[in-house]
Every structure is written in structure tokens, then in C-alpha cells.
Amino acid sequence: MGKRKKEKKNEWLDWLKALLIAFGLAFIVRMFFFAPIVVDGPSMLPTLHDGDQMIVNKFAYHLHEPERFDVVVFHASSKKDFIKRVIGLPGEHVEVIDNVLYINGEEMNEPFLTDQKDSLKSYQILTNDFSLEDLPGGYDVIPEDHVLVLGDNRGNSTDSRVLGVVSTDQIVGKTDLIYWPFNRMQTIGK
Incomplete structure (x- = not known):
């Protein structure tokens, strides 16, 4: 026994x-390494929907720096994380004129906005004109260890146009996998 x-x-x-x-x-x-996050609000429409559940890769930026058009999660405040798209990188000048993104004076294609731009009438604006100098901080180029971020829903997004450039120290990680709801399960590209 x-x-x-x-x-x-x-x-x-x-x-x-x-x-x-x-x-x-x-x-x-x-x-x-990885953490779940829930999209809160319409700022990344049509790419991300309110309530989409995603995985954040916290380790990605220990291996390399953020790249243009990465979708990132960052600490907007001590209580709130935001999900936005990296548009400008350190040392670059960014501006939008007549719905066209310019990096260092060169026109950039934003494939994730193609459908939105195609559906605009000639008098409609997707992204209000702005220049890096107009944003909080008044920089003429993005400082080292900072990025400029914008939401894909340019008319309804609190992003670098309001917050200023984002320090890479504030970035939690990269996200590109929607795992819920099941019918939206996908990886999002650049």
C-alpha cells in the first residue's frame, strides 16, 4: 500500500x-515574443476592422528595424496602445499633396490604399495635405530612432499627424496576422 x-x-x-x-x-x-491584441476603432479600415484579434510579434524589431508599411503596435500613452502603419523612416522627409505620398520628394505607391483611392471622386480627399514640418515637433526630417505612422483610414485616425513621430522605444512589435474572427483570418501584407 x-x-x-x-x-x-x-x-x-x-x-x-x-x-x-x-x-x-x-x-x-x-x-x-508574441502577444494578442484586439483592434479598437476604425483607424485602420479597410485593412483592419474594429474587433479583429491579432498576434503581435514582439521579437521582430530586436532582429531588424521597422520597415516602411509595416503594421505596428506602439504605446501611444501609458494606458493605450495604437495600431498604425509605418510610413516614414529615420532621416526621411514625408509629405502628402493631393492624396499622393512623397518620401524625400519621390512619389510613393501605397498599394493598401488603392481601392480607397480608386473609389474617390475627383473632389474628394483621402489624406489631407501635410508636411513633416507641420506635425508636432516641427522636424524637417524624421529623427534617428523614430518613425512616422499613419492609419489606413486617413480621415479618421489619430496618428503622427496628431501625435508627432513615434520613438522606436514605444513600439511593442509588428503585427500581420488576424486570427479572429475566423472569417477574417489572414496575414496582411504591405
Whole structure:
């Protein structure tokens, strides 16, 4: 009888160890590598919808810097994270004139806005004209370790036009996988 009790006790200890290790690994992965986030609001329409659930890759920018048109999550304040698209990189000048994005004076194609631009009437505006100098901070080029971000729904987005450029220290990570709702499951490209 004593041997059987000891075996049961060892079995429970083994299960407890396995569970603790699993929870520890899950905690480490969530803390340092991947985390879920829920899109809140219309600022990234039509790419992202309010309520879309996504995975944030927290590790991506430990390997490389953010790239143009990455969709990133960043700390907009101590209580709120935003999801926006990287438009301008350090050392660049950004402006929009007549719905056209210019980086260092060169016209840039924004493929994620093609459908929106195609549906505009000639008198409609997708993105109000602005220049980097007009934004908070008044920079003539984006400072080192900062990016300029915009929402895809340019008429309804609190982004760098209001917040100014975003420090790369504020960036939580890159996101490109919608996992819920099931009918919207997809990876979003540039």
C-alpha cells in the first residue's frame, strides 16, 4: 500500500512540474515574443476592422528595424496602445499633396490604399495635405530612432499627424496576422 501511495504522489508531482513548466514557458513567450491584441476603432479600415484579434510579434524589431508599411503596435500613452502603419523612416522627409505620398520628394505607391483611392471622386480627399514640418515637433526630417505612422483610414485616425513621430522605444512589435474572427483570418501584407 505504501509503494502505491508513493507512486501516486510522484505522478502528481510530475504533473505539477509539467504544468509549472508549461505556464512558465507560456509566460515567457507572451512576455517577450508574441502577444494578442484586439483592434479598437476604425483607424485602420479597410485593412483592419474594429474587433479583429491579432498576434503581435514582439521579437521582430530586436532582429531588424521597422520597415516602411509595416503594421505596428506602439504605446501611444501609458494606458493605450495604437495600431498604425509605418510610413516614414529615420532621416526621411514625408509629405502628402493631393492624396499622393512623397518620401524625400519621390512619389510613393501605397498599394493598401488603392481601392480607397480608386473609389474617390475627383473632389474628394483621402489624406489631407501635410508636411513633416507641420506635425508636432516641427522636424524637417524624421529623427534617428523614430518613425512616422499613419492609419489606413486617413480621415479618421489619430496618428503622427496628431501625435508627432513615434520613438522606436514605444513600439511593442509588428503585427500581420488576424486570427479572429475566423472569417477574417489572414496575414496582411504591405
